[in-house]
Structure formats: C-alpha cells, structure tokens
Amino acid sequence: MRFILCITLVLKLSVLLFALPSTQTQKDIQLFFNKTPIELDTPALIREDTYMIPIKDILSSLKGSLSYSRRLNAYIVSITDQYEFVIVPNAKDFLFNGQSRSFKNAPVEYQHTLYVPIKAFLSLLNYTLSQKGNEISIVKSSHFKAHIRKPSSKPQNQPSTHFVIHDIHQSIKNGRQTVLIKSSGTLSPAIWSAQNPPRLIIDFKGSICKLNPIYWSSSSVYGKIRTSQLSHTPLFTRLVFDLHEDTLFSKNLSQNGREFEISFPLTTATPPATPKSSSKAIHLLKGKTIYLDPGHGGYDPGAIGYRGEKEKEHTLDISQRLEALLKSGGARVIMARKNDSNPTLGTRTREANNTKSDLLISIHINSFNKTYAKGIETYYYKKSDKILANHLHKELVNALKLRNNGLKKETMYILHHSNMPSALIEPCFMTNPHESWLINQPSFRQKIANATYKGILNYYKENG
Numbered sequence: 231m232r233f234i235l236c237i238t239l240v241l242k243l244s245v246l247l248f249a250l251p252s253t254q255t256q257k258d259i260q261l262f263f264n265k266t267p268i269e270l271d272t273p274a275l276i277r278e279d280t281y282m283i284p285i286k287d288i289l290s291s292l293k294g295s296l297s298y299s300r301r302l303n304a305y306i307v308s309i310t311d312q313y314e315f316v317i318v319p320n321a322k323d324f325l326f327n328g329q330s331r332s333f334k335n336a337p338v339e340y341q342h343t344l345y346v347p348i349k350a351f352l353s354l355l356n357y358t359l360s361q362k363g364n365e366i367s368i369v370k371s372s373h374f375k376a377h378i379r380k381p382s383s384k385p386q387n388q389p390s391t392h393f394v395i396h397d398i399h400q401s402i403k404n405g406r407q408t409v410l411i412k413s414s415g416t417l418s419p420a421i422w423s424a425q426n427p428p429r430l431i432i433d434f435k436g437s438i439c440k441l442n443p444i445y446w447s448s449s450s451v452y453g454k455i456r457t458s459q460l461s462h463t464p465l466f467t468r469l470v471f472d473l474h475e476d477t478l479f480s481k482n483l484s485q486n487g488r489e490f491e492i493s494f495p496l497t498t499a500t501p502p503a504t505p506k507s508s509s510k511a512i513h514l515l516k517g518k519t520i521y522l523d524p525g526h527g528g529y530d531p532g533a534i535g536y537r538g539e540k541e542k543e544h545t546l547d548i549s550q551r552l553e554a555l556l557k558s559g560g561a562r563v564i565m566a567r568k569n570d571s572n573p574t575l576g577t578r579t580r581e582a583n584n585t586k587s588d589l590l591i592s593i594h595i596n597s598f599n600k601t602y603a604k605g606i607e608t609y610y611y612k613k614s615d616k617i618l619a620n621h622l623h624k625e626l627v628n629a630l631k632l633r634n635n636g637l638k639k640e641t642m643y644i645l646h647h648s649n650m651p652s653a654l655i656e657p658c659f660m661t662n663p664h665e666s667w668l669i670n671q672p673s674f675r676q677k678i679a680n681a682t683y684k685g686i687l688n689y690y691k692e693n694g
C-alpha cells in the first residue's frame with residue numbers, strides 16, 4: 231500500500247515537474263502559527279499551487295490528535311473535542327464531523343506522513359492563511375469575534391448564519407423524556423457522547439447562547455442540562471446532558487430548522503430490557519454447557535471502529551453480559567477468554583470440543599473499508615449451525631432494529647472445526663458512524679446480549 235502510494239506520488243510529481251516547473255518538494259517553507267514559528271520534520275509539498283503540510287507538525291498548535299484506523303485505511307484527526315476529520319490518503323472526499331466534504335487536492339501519504347492541503351483544511355477550523363515568499367502564517371480568523379464584541383453597533387449587519395438559542399423546554403411526551411431546544415435560526419446540531427461520567431453533548435455551530443446556565447431535571451435519564459457559549463470564534467453553543475447512565479436517544483429537527491427535539495426512553499431502576507431468568511429458562515438451560523468466544527484479544531484488536539474503538543473490547547464486554555444471563559438461566563458457561571488475552575482459533579475450538587460444550591457462540595463486530603456499510607449479519611457453516619444461527623439472527627434483528635443483511639454461510643475456522651452447533655454473530659458495523667455510536671453505548675451492548683440469550687432459549691425450546 232505505502233509502496234504503491236510512493237510510486238504513484240513519485241510518478242505524479244515527475245509528471246507535474248514536466249508540466250508545471252513550480253511543482254516540487256519545497257524544503258524551505260517557514261510556517262508561523264499565531265506568529266510562533268513551527269518546525270516541520272518533513273518538508274512541505276506543493277501540488278498544483280496547493281501547499282501540503284505534514285499534519286502531525288501542526289497538531290500541537292491546534293490542540294489536536296492523530297490516529298490511524300487500520301480497517302478504514304484512514305487517518306482520524308481530532309481537533310479539541312469539536313472537530314473530527316476522517317481522511318483517506320489520495321482521496322479528495324473526507325468526513326468532517328460525520329459529513330462528507332471534498333478537497334480540491336487530495337491529501338497524500340508521503341514518507342509515512344499524512345499531508346493535507348493546509349489552506350482548505352484550516353479554513354474548516356476557521357483559520358486563515360497568508361503567504362509572503364517562503365513564509366506562511368496561520369492565524370485564527372477574527373471575523374466572528376468582531377460581531378460578538380459589538381453586537382449593538384450594527385445589528386442589521388450580523389450575518390444570517392448567526393442566531394440565538396433562547397429556550398429549552400423539558401417534558402414527558404409519549405412516555406419519553408423530551409427536550410425541545412428553540413432558536414431564531416437554522417440549527418445544525420452535532421451530537422457526541424462522553425464517558426466517566428456519562429454525558430451527551432450537543433454543539434450548535436453559529437449560535438449565540440441566551441440560555442440559563444443550568445436546567446435541572448428530576449427525570450430518570452439525566453440530572454441536569456448545562457449550557458454554555460463554548461466559543462466565540464467560531465460561534466458555538468454547547469449543551470451537556472449529565473446522564474445517570476448511557477442511554478439511546480432519538481432526535482428530530484423541525485421543518486424550519488429552528489426547533490430541535492431530543493428524547494430518551496424513560497428508564498426504571500432495573501436495567502430496562504434484561505430478560506428475567508424464569509424457571510422456564512432454568513429448565514431449558516439446565517445441564518447445558520455454552521462456549522462463548524469473544525472475538526480477537528491481546529495483540530489483535532480486531533476491527534477499529536469509526537471512533538477509534540477496538541473490536542476486542544466490545545466482543546469481551548458483550549460476552550460477559552451474555553455469560554451473566556446464561557448463568558442466571560442455569561447454564562454452565564466456558565469463556566474462550568476472560569480478559570485481554572489471545573488464545574488461537576485452534577485453542578478456542580479445541581477447548582470447546584474437549585469440554586463437550588453443547589453450543590459455541592462466537593461474538594464479533596463487523597467492519598468495512600467504507601463507512602456506509604451497516605447492519606446485522608450472522609454466520610454458520612455446518613448444517614447443525616444453521617438452526618442455531620437462524621434463532622440468534624432473528625432475535626438480533628428484532629431487538630436492534632438495524633438493517634438485516636441476512637444469515638450467511640462461510641467457512642470460518644471456528645465454525646468449521648467445532649463439533650457442536652455453532653454460530654458467529656456480527657450485530658453491527660463499528661466502521662459506520664451511527665452504529666459505532668450505538669456499540670459504544672453499554673445499553674446497546676446489553677441489547678445484543680439479551681437478544682442472543684433469547685435466541686439461545688428459542689433454540690432450546692425447539693431443539694431441547
């Protein structure tokens with residue numbers, strides 16, 4: 231991949247050298263960030279009059295971080311906690327806060343470093359760039375600041391992209407905790423979740439905050455909403471919901487875009503959808519040994535999700551939730567791994583066979599090199615696998631309400647080499663922006679465990 235990239239780049243550069251004498255590797259650019267000089271470890275490039283700068287060299291000035299998603303073949307650039315770029319080298323299209331955008335010149339990977347077209351990249355962060363000979367200066371654009379400082383002098387000149395968020399209304403509607411956010415302009419909310427403690431964060435770009443700093447709530451979902459003018463350049467209003475625990479939500483923007491509604495299912499003291507272990511379940515699962523295989527582990531992270539999360543962590547978490555359900559239902563459970571270790575596929579399968587386990591369930595999260603892939607897939611190989619896989623798949627589709635990609639036959643090692651009915655679940659795509667958000671919610675992972683448990687019970691109802 232890198233080798234080919236370098237060749238492509240060398241070819242392109244040499245072609246451009248003939249066509250455009252100014253196109254060359256520029257070694258002596260001096261970069262200034264708010265008047266402070268920045269050292270470039272690797273020289274800047276010029277492609278078709280566009281300056282390409284190694285992103286890593288300006289990250290500390292931007293308070294950003296860079297990570298690489300192996301499965302996406304993409305770089306993830308986070309700037310503070312407001313902006314996220316997903317950039318594929320050599321592709322003009324990229325994701326900016328989950329939305330598709332396009333550069334005129336594609337970012338490139340050169341000498342193992344990601345180069346971005348600096349002007350276009352920084353303009354999204356509201357920086358401006360000026361050039362004098364070999365000196366390039368980056369400064370924060372002060373356009374918005376001027377308006378904030380003098381709101382009364384020429385209010386009619388205030389661009390229409392600026393508006394005021396003036397009201398929050400909390401209510402219980404259709405059995406859901408509902409929050410209505412009202413503004414004088416078109417809202418384009420960006421929603422984030424954060425952990426420890428669990429929070430839901432909504433940023434409204436281009437808006438002036440005229441809200442109370444705190445809205446208290448006695449709801450079972452969150453204790454309060456905190457609001458603030460997060461920044462003036464660019465304008466950002468931030469709402470933070472202090473959640474009691476991670477929760478799912480639905481959102482709705484009114485037709486004129488001025489009202490944004492977010493609602494949460496009301497939770498009860500006990501986890502909402504956990505099936506109770508009934509005497510029926512104990513009857514069905516008594517004397518049964520279930521082998522659970524949390525995919526990947528140790529040096530092998532499995533897929534890397536849209537938000538940089540690791541598949542191996544989610545597969546272990548879901549397996550542990552399922553283990554608890556199965557044990558409470560009276561089954562004996564053997565775990566292929568109980569921590570961040572990595573037994574080989576051979577070890578896992580042999581253990582399942584040697585312990586004469588009755589079923590083997592392998593738990594994975596799907597991924598793809600494009601973010602649009604989504605939905606639920608369940609795999610089987612042997613004839614005896616198919617009945618089990620079908621029961622699990624049906625319950626996952628019912629519970630998760632994601633796209634049904636169907637039951638699939640595949641020669642997977644663990645299905646191929648196990649003696650007992652076995653199935654491998656891939657309940658969602660962690661490379662999809664929405665499904666990555668879901669899988670990061672403990673309540674969603676509990677849903678997966680619940681559905682798989684229910685599928686196992688249904689299997690035994692028919693094949694006890």
Ligand SMILES: [Zn+2]
Binds near residue numbers: 525526533
């Ligand atoms: Zn996997």
